Amino acid sequence: MTAEALPDSLHRQPDGSRWPVPPTDGYTVDDLFALHDLPPHTELIDGSLVFVSPQRKFHTLAMYLLEQGLRSHVPEDLRVRREMAVVLGKRNAPEPDLVVVTAEADGDQLQTRYQASDVLLAVEVVSPDSEARDRDTKPHKYAGAGIQNFWLVEMSANGRPAVWTYALDPVNKKYVSTGVHHDRLKLSVPYDIDIDLTAIDRL
Incomplete structure (x- = not known):
């Protein structure tokens, strides 16, 4: 049984998690709402995904x-x-x-x-x-x-x-x-x- 290949848009991290690889021209709003399993409250700024740290x-x-x-x-x-x-x-x-x-x-x-x-x-x-x-x-x-x-x-x-x-x-x-x-x-x-x-x- 062979391992399933990762989609081109995902990259496996050392801890086993998979993070999206950004397009060469950046993400769009449509991408933001189509990507699954993003951390809560992820923002899109200038085509880049911004993740929120724990709050005080x-x-x-x-x-x-x-x-x-x-x-x-x-x-x-x-x-x-x-x-x-x-x-x-x-x-x-x-x-x-x-x-x-x-x-x-x-x-x-x-x-x-x-x-x-x-x-x-x-x-x-x-x-x-x-x-x-x-x-x-x-x-x-x-x-x-x-x-x-x-x-x-x-x-x-x-x-x-x-x-x-x-x-x-x-x-x-x-x-x-x-x-x-x-x-x-x-x-x-x-x-x-x-x-x-x-x-x-x-x-």
């Missing part, structure tokens, strides 16, 4: 706090979702930590992605392994795709979230800072939001 407790708590805060104020025509891929183009499908999307774009329970045009707000909580992507690469791509609002969340010295908020300059397709929030996040865009950031201490 701060990341989990900050996401929970902001998700609950966004949900408590969300209008009926919008939805708050976490860790869903957003298709920005043929070779880019990052997965923001949180997004606010239109209710119209929110499909059935099998939905795996949103289009950039569906997204009103993208939120990234910075992790040690993704600092450059969260602070530079992703905001640049979100702005280029026309996403109107972006929040960057970092852990401050006291262990609480500090939230940098940005709005899109539609002419230059770049984000403009609209503030830095430490104890309270109170905004009127993309809708009226009021979140007590100190509440992370009680989670």
Whole structure:
């Protein structure tokens, strides 16, 4: 009995696992959603697969706090979702930590992605392994795709979230800072939001 040959797109690693070998011109969004057995929350950035490292407790708590805060104020025509891929183009499908999307774009329970045009707000909580992507690469791509609002969340010295908020300059397709929030996040865009950031201490 002979061993079954591996498909051209797979390569066996020393530990016996099989990882996809990238095409010479990089992966596309279609590839991302067709590949099986990828680690959870794999992202596609510039045609490359990006795997997510285990997260710190701060990341989990900050996401929970902001998700609950966004949900408590969300209008009926919008939805708050976490860790869903957003298709920005043929070779880019990052997965923001949180997004606010239109209710119209929110499909059935099998939905795996949103289009950039569906997204009103993208939120990234910075992790040690993704600092450059969260602070530079992703905001640049979100702005280029026309996403109107972006929040960057970092852990401050006291262990609480500090939230940098940005709005899109539609002419230059770049984000403009609209503030830095430490104890309270109170905004009127993309809708009226009021979140007590100190509440992370009680989670």
